[in-house]
Amino acid sequence: MSEQLNTGSHDLPITEELAAFMRTGWADTRRTDLSPLPIAPWTAKRRAALASRFPGERLVIPAGGLKVRSNDSDYRFRPHSAYSYLTGAGEPDDVLVIEPSGEAVLYLRPRSPREEGQEFYRDRRFGEFWVGRRPDLAEAARLYGLECAHIDELDPRGRSLDDPEVESFLSEMRLVKDEWELGELQGAVDATVRGFEDVARAIPQALGHTRGERYLEGVFGLRSRLEGNAVGYDSIVASGAHACVLHWIRNDGRLNRDELLLLDAGVEADTLYTADVTRTLPLSGRFSPVQRQVYELVYEAQEAAIATLRPGVRFREFHQAAMRVITTGLVEWGLLKGSVDSLMEAGLYRRYTLCSSGHMLGMDVHDCAKARASQYLDGVLEEGQVLTVEPGLYLQQDDLTLPAEFRGIGVRIEDDLVITADGARLMSAGLPRHPDEVESWMAELLAG
Numbered sequence: 001m002s003e004q005l006n007t008g009s010h011d012l013p014i015t016e017e018l019a020a021f022m023r024t025g026w027a028d029t030r031r032t033d034l035s036p037l038p039i040a041p042w043t044a045k046r047r048a049a050l051a052s053r054f055p056g057e058r059l060v061i062p063a064g065g066l067k068v069r070s071n072d073s074d075y076r077f078r079p080h081s082a083y084s085y086l087t088g089a090g091e092p093d094d095v096l097v098i099e100p101s102g103e104a105v106l107y108l109r110p111r112s113p114r115e116e117g118q119e120f121y122r123d124r125r126f127g128e129f130w131v132g133r134r135p136d137l138a139e140a141a142r143l144y145g146l147e148c149a150h151i152d153e154l155d156p157r158g159r160s161l162d163d164p165e166v167e168s169f170l171s172e173m174r175l176v177k178d179e180w181e182l183g184e185l186q187g188a189v190d191a192t193v194r195g196f197e198d199v200a201r202a203i204p205q206a207l208g209h210t211r212g213e214r215y216l217e218g219v220f221g222l223r224s225r226l227e228g229n230a231v232g233y234d235s236i237v238a239s240g241a242h243a244c245v246l247h248w249i250r251n252d253g254r255l256n257r258d259e260l261l262l263l264d265a266g267v268e269a270d271t272l273y274t275a276d277v278t279r280t281l282p283l284s285g286r287f288s289p290v291q292r293q294v295y296e297l298v299y300e301a302q303e304a305a306i307a308t309l310r311p312g313v314r315f316r317e318f319h320q321a322a323m324r325v326i327t328t329g330l331v332e333w334g335l336l337k338g339s340v341d342s343l344m345e346a347g348l349y350r351r352y353t354l355c356s357s358g359h360m361l362g363m364d365v366h367d368c369a370k371a372r373a374s375q376y377l378d379g380v381l382e383e384g385q386v387l388t389v390e391p392g393l394y395l396q397q398d399d400l401t402l403p404a405e406f407r408g409i410g411v412r413i414e415d416d417l418v419i420t421a422d423g424a425r426l427m428s429a430g431l432p433r434h435p436d437e438v439e440s441w442m443a444e445l446l447a448g
Contacts, residue, residue, distance in 0.1 A: 003117050006125040008072050014118065022121055026114040031139050039088040039271065040145035042180045046086050046173065047146075051102040053169055058158035059098040061170075066092045066125060074125065076230070081363040082161060082170040084272050089144055091134060095154055105147045107154040110136045164370075171370040174362055176384040181362065182418060184273040185386055186427055188228060189416050191267040192275040193430035195223035199263060200445045203255070203283060212255030213237040220265050228267040232274025233365045236264035239283065243410025244394040246355060257284045260291055262410055272363045276388050277428050278414030285442045287435055290405045294393055295435050298411045301325040301391040302433070305357055309417060309424035311383050315376065319357040320344075322391040326353055335401065352395060358388045361416055381419050386427070390414030 050059065063079040079090045087096050087106060094108040109126060111134040112119040121129045128134070140148040159166050177185065202219045206212040217237045224231045234249040242248045243262035255261065261283050266275035280295060282288070287295060305322040327349040330336045335352070336343050343349060360367040360376065367386075368376060381387075392412030395402050413433055417424040432441045 003119065005119060005123045005127075006072075007122055008124055011122070011124075014122065019118060022118070023115050029133075030136065034139055034142040036145045037088050037143050039180060040143075042178060043086055043088050044145060045178075047096075047098060047104050048102070049173060050086065050170070051098050051104075054098075054159065054166070055102075056100045058100055059166065060156060060158040060160040061086060061096040061098075062160065063089065063092060063094045063096075072124065078229075078272070080161065081174075081272065082167075085170070085174060085363060087144055087146070088271075089140070090272075093151060095151065095156070097154070097158065103147070105149055106140065106144060107149050107151045108134075108137075108140055109151045110134060110140065110148075167370045168372050171368040172372065172375050175360065175368050175371060175375065176382055177362060177386050177418070178384070181273060182384070182386070184269050184271050185275070185362070185416070185418075188232070188267050188269045188273050188275040189277070189427045190430065191223065191227040191269075192265065192277050193428065194227070195220045195265060195267060196263065196277065196279060196431055197445060198223050200281065200442055201448070203261075203281075204446065207255045207257055207283065210254055211252050213239055213242070213251040213253045216255075216261070216263070217251045220263070224265075224267045228269045229272060230268050232266040232268035232276065236262065236278075238262040238264075238410065241397040241408035241410070243280065243412075244396050244408065245410075246394065255283055258288070259283055260287075260409065260411065262412055264412065264414065266365065274361070274363070274365050275416055275428070276361055276365050276390075276414065277416060277431065278390055278392075278412045279431060279433075279438070280411045280413065281438065281442060285446060286439050291409060291411075292435055294395070294406070294409050295411050295413075297326065297329040298391055298393050298413055299433060299435065300329070301357075302389055302413050302415070305389045305391060306415075306417065306424065306426070309381065309387075309389075309419060310422060311381055311419060313381050315379050315381060318389060322357045322389070323349060323353070326391060326393065351399075351401070352393055353391065354394055355392075357391045358414075361386045361388055383419050383421055385419045386416065387419075388414050388416055 061083050063083045066074040069075045077092045096106050098104050120127050124130045137148045161167050198219050199216050206215040209215045217235050220235055236248050237251040238248040239253050239255045239261045240259040242253050260280050262280045264278040268274040301322040304325045305318040308318045308321045327340050327343050394410045395406045397408040416427045432438050
C-alpha cells in the first residue's frame with residue numbers, strides 16, 4: 001500500500017532522485033539518556049486505580065485527534081484531559097489501552113525513520129520537519145514509564161470515553177488532587193498572578209487604544225505562553241457594561257478610565273493544569289463611590305463563601321452563603337423587597353447575579369464535569385479538592401429595575417482554593433481582594 005501523506009494543495013512534487021537523496025546522510029539522534037517524566041509515578045497509580053475499578057475489562061482511552069481550523073490548517077492540539085491524566089503524554093491520535101490483566105500499553109505514532117518513506121519531510125500533520133520531533137517507541141517507554149507500541153497495532157475494541165460509566169469514574173478520580181497535581185496548580189496560579197500584574201501595568205497604554213480590551217488580552221496571553229502552555233480558557237477582558245456579559249470573550253472594546261475592568265483569566269501549565277482567577281479593577285486606579293458599593297458587597301459575599309470551606313461541608317453550601325449576603329445587600333439597597341429567606345427560595349436575586357459561585361478546578365477549568373451529581377454538586381468537600389469561589393453582580397445596562405448609577409456595572413471576584421484538613425488555603429493570595437488593597441496594589445504597579 002502506498003504511503004498516505006498529509007500534503008498541501010500547493011506542495012511541489014518529489015522526484016525519485018530527491019526522495020533517494022532525502023533517505024541518506026542523517027545522524028543518529030536516538031536518545032538513550034532519557035529519564036521518566038516527573039509525572040510518571042503518579043500516572044502509574046492512576047492507571048492501577050482505573051484498572052481495579054473495571055477488573056477483567058479492556059479499557060481504551062484515546063488522546064483525541066487534530067481538528068481542522070480552516071482548509072489545511074489545524075487548531076493547536078490539546079489532548080483529552082483523562083488521557084493526559086493517565087499517561088502524561090500529549091501527541092494526537094495516540095491511545096492508552098489497559099488490558100483485562102491490568103497491564104497498560106500506550107499505542108502511539110513514533111517518529112518516522114529517515115531511511116524509508118517521506119513522512120518526516122512531506123507530511124504537514126505528522127512530519128518531523130513540519131511539526132517537530134516525536135519520541136520513538138523506546139524513548140516514549142522511558143519517558144512515560146509504560147510499554148509502548150506502534151499505533152498501527154492497535155485493536156480499538158473495549159470500553160472507552162464514550163462509555164458514561166468510564167467517563168464519570170475518570171472525572172471522579174480527579175476530584176481529589178494528589179500532591180503532584182497541587183504543585184502544578186499552584187505553579188499555574190503563581191504565573192497567573194504575574195499575568196495580572198502585567199495587565200495592571202499595561203492599563204495606561206491600553207487606555208489609548210481603540211481595542212484596549214484586546215491589548216490587555218494580548219499582555220496576559222504573553223505571560224501564559226512564556227510560563228505555560230497557553231491560557232486555560234479564552235480570557236475575559238471586559239470593560240464597562242461588557243463586564244455584565246458572563247463569558248465576554250470578544251474583547252474588542254475601548255477602555256474608559258471612569259469604568260471598571262473585569263479580568264477573568266488563567267495560565268495553563270505545560271502539564272495542562274489551569275488557574276482561574278478574576279479581579280475587577282478600577283481603570284482610573286480608584287473606585288468611585290458607586291463602584292465601591294457594588295464591589296464591597298461582592299467581596300463580603302466571597303468572604304462568607306470562603307469561610308464555609310472545610311472537609312465535610314456540602315459543595316453547594318459556599319454558593320448559598322454567598323447568595324445570602326448578596327440577597328441581603330439587594331434588600332438593603334431597595335432592589336428586592338421581602339424576607340431574605342423567601343427571596344432566596346424564589347431565586348429572585350439571580351436577576352442580578354445569574355450563575356453559581358464556583359466549580360472544581362484542575363486540568364479543565366470546569367473540572368470533573370462528568371462526575372455524578374452525588375459525588376460533585378450534591379457531594380461534600382474533601383481534603384485535596386481544588387475549587388474556585390467567584391460570586392458576582394451583573395447590573396445590566398438596560399435594566400430599569402436599577403437606579404441609573406448602577407446600570408452597566410459588573411463585578412466578579414474569583415479565587416482558587418484547596419481544601420485542607422481544617423479549612424481551605426487561598427492559592428491565589430498573591431492578588432489583593434479588598435478594595436483598599438486593590439487600589440494600593442494598582443498605585444504601586446502604575447507608579448513603577
